[in-house]
Amino acid sequence: MSWLPPDDDLEDGFEGFDENSFRTRPNPKANRPRTKRRPAHDDAQIGRVLGVDRGRYSVMMDEHTADERAITTTRARELRRTPIVTGDQARVVGDVSGAEGTLARIVGIVERTSLLRRSADDTDLVERVIVANADQMLIVVAAADPEPRARLVDRYLVAALDAGIRPLLVVTKTDLADPTAFLSHFDGLDLRVFTSANDQMPLDEIGAALIGHSTVFVGHSGVGKSTLVNALVPSAQRATGHVNQVTGRGRHTSSSTVSLRYEGVGGTGWVIDTPGVRSFGLGHVDPANILASFTELAGIAENCPRGCTHLTDAPDCALIEAAAEGRLNDAERSRLDSLQRMLQTFADKADASTGSSSGR
Secondary structure, eight states, X not given: OOOOOOHHHHHHHHTTOOGGGOOOOOOTTOOOOOOSOOOOOTTOEEEEEEEEETTEEEEEXXXXXXXXXXXXXXXXXXXXXXXXXXXXEEEEESXXXXXXXXXXXXXXXXXXXXXXXXXXXXXXXXXEEEEESOOEEEEEEESSSSOOOHHHHHHHHHHHHHHTOEEEEEEEOTTTSOOHHHHGGGTTSOOEEEEOBTTBOOHHHHHHHHTTSEEEEEEOTTSSHHHHHHHHSXXXXXXXXXXXXXXXXXXXXXXXXXXXEEEOSSOEEEEEEOOOOXXXXXXXXXXXXXXXXXXXXXXHHTTSOTTOOOSTTOTTOHHHHHHHTTOSOHHXXXXXXXXXXXXXXXXXXXXXXXXXXHTO
């Protein structure tokens, strides 16, 4: 049985009581309650991300002005799931003076004009973002030591065109081997080609193509990509390596992606150097976009029946018929083989996905 005070006490003690006037105890930790509302950061300034090193981002502020400077930044907590990569235009707040010991903060990323990505292999759907806002890709291959790989270049071309990036090609070490046979694989493509020997690098021609552009350099390890970057940007000091004489493979030297200013006679541009790779997966690419990257074959494929796979067993495929009738030259037949290999990989991936789903 509970005890209640007399009615008189209830009237005296609770007269005029309003539950809305109830006051809580003060927060013993004296901190603010968490909220999902984030500040607008209307005062944020825009800078170019030059590189990433152990969670710290080098950002160029006030580009092309007398106050141009590189500062060190970190990312805001709300961006922890957002990839920030070289070439991004970042919204920065905090101390952007660049003075020693200062650390600003990236609070947002400006909408990207392009995004170059790759996957570990064609069956991997996990994207690895390489660079943002590039408008050119300079593919570097060697005429020998290591041997050039046309299939790898095809993959670079697909990734570039899928991202809306113009591809260029540089063949190094032409003093060791004649690249004519290799280059014939790309006959008919709208692809500008530069050739380079150790003692005769066409720096003026390549440099002229870089002015006014943001160009990402890609290539197999050991092809001389970092050597070319150092020749174009002497202050770069990118590490260079050699090719293993036993395996024929190059040693990884550049371990990070960095953006470097190219100073040419007619203006400036950006050189984005990337680590050398031995594979370039296209798991992120829509298979429907792959054929569009093989421009000389895409026109012939317009005569294919609707839904044609263009694989070796595809019925009434205009590409297969053209090859069988001898209407394709050697370069086109080689590129058709490369196209079919890529499409077969995606078809196998789709079959495996269907099989695993039906087996559940």
